[in-house]
Amino acid sequence: MNFKNCTLVLAGEPNSIFLEIFFKSLKKINTKNPLVLIGSLKILKFQMKKLSFKKKIKILDLNNLKNYKLNNSYINLINIDYNHKIAFGKITKKSNNYIEKCFITAFKIIKENKIKKIINGPINKRTFLNNKFLGITEYISNKFNIKKNCMLIYNKNLSVCPITTHLPLKNVSKKISKQKIIEKAKLINTFYRKNLNIRPRIAILGLNPHCESIDKFNEDQKIIIPAVKYLKTKKYRVSGPFSADTIFLKNNRSKFDVIIGMYHDQVLTPLKTIFEYDAINITLGLPFLRISPDHGPNEKMLGKNISNPISLIKAINFLDKVD
Secondary structure, eight states: OBGGGOEEEEOOOSSSSHHHHHHHHHHHOOOSSOEEEEEOHHHHHHHHHHTTOOOOEEEOOGGGGGGOBOOTTSEEEEEOOOOOOSSOOOOOGGGHHHHHHHHHHHHHHHHHHOOOEEEEOOOOHHHHHTTSSSSHHHHHHHHTTOOOOEEEEEOSSOEEEESSOSOOGGGHHHHOOHHHHHHHHHHHHHHHHHHHOOOOOEEEEOSSGGGOOSSSSOHIIIIIHHHHHHHHHTTOOEEEEEOTTTTTSHHHHTTOSEEEESSHHHHHHHHHHHHTTOOEEEEESSSSEEEEESSOOOGGGTTSSOOOOHHHHHHHHHHHHOO
16 A cells, blocks of 8 residues: 555654554554554564564665555564663653654654654653643644644543643643633534544533632633533534533433543543543644554553553554544
């Protein structure tokens, strides 16, 4: 298959479980899209040996990508050099330049070859982003000068979106606004209609317990209700605000495709409790589809060969179904 039909896969943090779940995924998927891994050949070989995984590797020439006809009978690799002497180690800032080179390479390929699909492995935000960005969603959006973005944790039965992402809880109330709620609801609606042919039913949560506050300024009354009213006048299928402590009950959540919350753990904690690893992280608003498995580097499980690959498998299968 032609290179422009490929899915780019960034290996992410070298000291993570990503290559383990990548190897496991290759055994289970039957994707029509060739996967092209961007990462270190040296690390790949170290971890293949450590995890007893065997597959032939095809090294791709970055300057000659358009001439390749690819399939998944090999690991198709764009090698990014990284001086590493063992299969796994501790996560440090040493890997920052390597991860940055992987991203830069992927962005260059996307722009030059018009590739529309990318998966990136987990990255330690504290060491890599160095407080410059709240998360990888914001990091990638910045590289493409995208001002309006949205983190969607997607499951076919129920997805969630936090208005604020990796933000300390004490700062959340200062960072939510009517404009942000409207922007993210619009991005979600566009994504569902374009890729899934669905007009999504969207629930919007309140910030305060039971959507009530003893303070004079009540965010639910002053920010969230006006946002919901505006979206309704524009014919979006939105409802709310709902109290976060009951919306995820089975009979309540079944009425919606997406639940928008005001902060990260308000919606990600219940979603992961319900679906565990069966969800993927999609960045909306980019000129391409960017997905990552919905988990981190997981240092505690390095080299144990017991990590669950379902989130990566779901990411690959999802990209198979969309244009």
